[in-house]
Amino acid sequence: xxxxxxxVIGGRECKGEVEQLAQDLGxxxxxxxxxxxxxxxxxxxxxxxxGFKAGGxxxxxxxxxxNKKDANKFTDIVIPTGLGLARNVLVVKTADxxxxxxxxxGTLSEIAYCLQFGIPVVSLQSWDIRGVIKIKTVDEAIKQIxxxxxxxxx
Amino acid sequence: xxxxxxxVIGGRECKGEVEQLAQDLGxxxxxxxxxxxxxxxxxxxxxxxxGFKAGGxxxxxxxxxxNKKDANKFTDIVIPTGLGLARNVLVVKTADxxxxxxxxxGTLSEIAYCLQFGIPVVSLQSWDIRGVIKIKTVDEAIKQIxxxxxxxxx
Amino acid sequence: xxxxxxxVIGGRECKGEVEQLAQDLGxxxxxxxxxxxxxxxxxxxxxxxxGFKAGGxxxxxxxxxxNKKDANKFTDIVIPTGLGLARNVLVVKTADxxxxxxxxxGTLSEIAYCLQFGIPVVSLQSWDIRGVIKIKTVDEAIKQIxxxxxxxxx
Amino acid sequence: xxxxxxxVIGGRECKGEVEQLAQDLGxxxxxxxxxxxxxxxxxxxxxxxxGFKAGGxxxxxxxxxxNKKDANKFTDIVIPTGLGLARNVLVVKTADxxxxxxxxxGTLSEIAYCLQFGIPVVSLQSWDIRGVIKIKTVDEAIKQIxxxxxxxxx
Numbered sequence: 001x002x003x004x005x006x007x008v009i010g011g012r013e014c015k016g017e018v019e020q021l022a023q024d025l026g027x028x029x030x031x032x033x034x035x036x037x038x039x040x041x042x043x044x045x046x047x048x049x050x051g052f053k054a055g056g057x058x059x060x061x062x063x064x065x066x067n068k069k070d071a072n073k074f075t076d077i078v079i080p081t082g083l084g085l086a087r088n089v090l091v092v093k094t095a096d097x098x099x100x101x102x103x104x105x106g107t108l109s110e111i112a113y114c115l116q117f118g119i120p121v122v123s124l125q126s127w128d129i130r131g132v133i134k135i136k137t138v139d140e141a142i143k144q145i146x147x148x149x150x151x152x153x154x
Numbered sequence: 155x156x157x158x159x160x161x162v163i164g165g166r167e168c169k170g171e172v173e174q175l176a177q178d179l180g181x182x183x184x185x186x187x188x189x190x191x192x193x194x195x196x197x198x199x200x201x202x203x204x205g206f207k208a209g210g211x212x213x214x215x216x217x218x219x220x221n222k223k224d225a226n227k228f229t230d231i232v233i234p235t236g237l238g239l240a241r242n243v244l245v246v247k248t249a250d251x252x253x254x255x256x257x258x259x260g261t262l263s264e265i266a267y268c269l270q271f272g273i274p275v276v277s278l279q280s281w282d283i284r285g286v287i288k289i290k291t292v293d294e295a296i297k298q299i300x301x302x303x304x305x306x307x308x
Numbered sequence: 309x310x311x312x313x314x315x316v317i318g319g320r321e322c323k324g325e326v327e328q329l330a331q332d333l334g335x336x337x338x339x340x341x342x343x344x345x346x347x348x349x350x351x352x353x354x355x356x357x358x359g360f361k362a363g364g365x366x367x368x369x370x371x372x373x374x375n376k377k378d379a380n381k382f383t384d385i386v387i388p389t390g391l392g393l394a395r396n397v398l399v400v401k402t403a404d405x406x407x408x409x410x411x412x413x414g415t416l417s418e419i420a421y422c423l424q425f426g427i428p429v430v431s432l433q434s435w436d437i438r439g440v441i442k443i444k445t446v447d448e449a450i451k452q453i454x455x456x457x458x459x460x461x462x
Numbered sequence: 463x464x465x466x467x468x469x470v471i472g473g474r475e476c477k478g479e480v481e482q483l484a485q486d487l488g489x490x491x492x493x494x495x496x497x498x499x500x501x502x503x504x505x506x507x508x509x510x511x512x513g514f515k516a517g518g519x520x521x522x523x524x525x526x527x528x529n530k531k532d533a534n535k536f537t538d539i540v541i542p543t544g545l546g547l548a549r550n551v552l553v554v555k556t557a558d559x560x561x562x563x564x565x566x567x568g569t570l571s572e573i574a575y576c577l578q579f580g581i582p583v584v585s586l587q588s589w590d591i592r593g594v595i596k597i598k599t600v601d602e603a604i605k606q607i608x609x610x611x612x613x614x615x616x
Binding site for chain 1: 464465467497522524528530537538539540541542543544545551552555556579
Binding site: 229231235237 | 313368374385386389390398
């Protein structure tokens with residue numbers, strides 16, 4: 001049976017509390033899903049990948065450039081697309097459910113694609129757009145993800 | 155000298171007042187810019203292209219599929235990308251300035267890309283996202299576009 | 309009525325005889341088709357665009373990066389895809405017929421896409437692959453292009 | 463440490479001897495590399511994935527459409543790109559080494575991309591293009607792949 005994949009999106013820069021949030025989310029997500037997909041670079045992507053690996057999961061990084069070395073070191077499988085920002089579509093479409101962490105316009109484009117594709121997106125202290133599931137804590141996010149994966153028929 | 159290009163984004167469905175708005179915008183934009191780029195399909199894209207052609211301009215349609223016949227009939231040059239929604243990136247990146255008309259998640263993803271690229275985006279009764287220039291009427295939009303094109307060093 | 313578009317593909321480096329060939333091809337193509345599409349960069353792309361402009365035509369450059377300034381100066385409309393080599397698909401798919409000039413693996417990938425899409429491709433001293441129309445001189449190429457455009461129902 | 467990935471390319475239709483060849487190749491490749499990447503659809507892609515799974519490996523399918531269900535059932539991780547034929551770039555770029563099986567223009571475009579990227583490509587009864595490593599049997603292919611993976615510094 002095909003494995004479930006969770007996507008996490010968020011800013012390229014993430015420090016302090018948000019970094020901690022991303023890492024904590026990663027660790028706890030690894031307990032409910034086998035595979036994480038993200039943009040594969042630094043900031044939020046690195047923090048959540050680090051946590052997910054620590055939690056025992058496997059990670060896919062879909063990066064904008066052609067150089068696999070651009071991926072953060074917590075990435076098991078690198079997809080070097082060379083597509084620039086168009087790779088955002090692939091990141092969310094590869095996921096069955098998505099968690100959005102704080103981020104800028106890039107994160108917003110990914111949330112928009114989720115909404116267009118009908119992929120459920122949990123906004124954890126991120127953009128408040130009609131259609132997202134607004135959540136405040138990692139534990140609530142995990143509860144939502146569990147629920148969504150149960151409903152979701154891959 | 156390279157010609158200036160205006161991009162217009164908006165929903166696939168557009169009727170009544172919004173259709174009128176899009177067409178009117180097209181006609182008036184053609185007086186200030188030579189080339190229009192849009193997603194090339196129906197709805198807002200068709201209405202604005204119709205207006206822009208009526209105003210004397212040339213139109214480029216960057217479509218998601220491979221079939222040139224999918225483009226609306228007011229499209230002079232069709233770029234059949236076959237890229238699906240990833241073609242949204244190309245629509246806005248080809249433009250020097252963008253006007254957003256009412257639309258859903260697709261329009262939101264395009265606004266987000268504008269913000270990420272630093273392409274000025276005038277929101278004409280569309281999404282109210284931090285970073286866009288909010289405008290209520292076509293005439294105000296035209297005034298803004300003129301201003302932006304003057305500042306913009308292609 | 310939609311305008312016919314000719315695509316020209318070939319190497320990034322082109323000197324001496326091949327440069328002359330590309331420029332001459334461009335000049336003569338402009339007498340039979342209104343619009344040229346190519347990869348928009350230097351080498352063959354620049355030489356053929358220079359010729360096509362000199363012959364009175366309009367040029368579209370579909371470039372791999374995001375910076376319009378990367379396009380050669382004979383490009384009227386720049387499509388800055390940011391897609392890297394994946395933009396090769398768009399170059400040939402935008403064309404109704406394609407002429408291949410001498411080139412390496414990039415040119416080969418574009419010829420392959422032509423064959424896959426069923427776009428007629430005239431090989432002017434370029435790759436000899438089953439399915440291409442092999443031609444030795446610019447004048448023969450022009451004769452073929454005229455014939456193909458007559459058959460081709462856009 | 464990042465895992466090595468082998469790519470296999472080939473025709474959408476594959477029957478009889480070629481199907482057997484693809485399946486056999488898959489089984490034996492799984493003994494030397496952990497992960498297989500391919501286009502994820504039917505024909506050669508399905509046969510080699512079936513073999514690779516039987517041999518104990520994990521498979522990635524990078525498909526042209528958006529529907530994960532289009533992937534063959536031997537695909538562990540589906541990347542639904544929606545990019546059409548532009549996804550060919552991603553298939554080969556994700557691989558460290560590539561084996562080409564018999565195929566048409568699509569396979570040729572992928573070989574061309576390998577050559578352009580400098581990814582070693584072993585042609586097992588497939589296209590004979592300057593730059594590929596021509597091989598006649600699966601066992602020779604495996605020997606070459608082992609050699610290439612040793613040289614290749616990921």
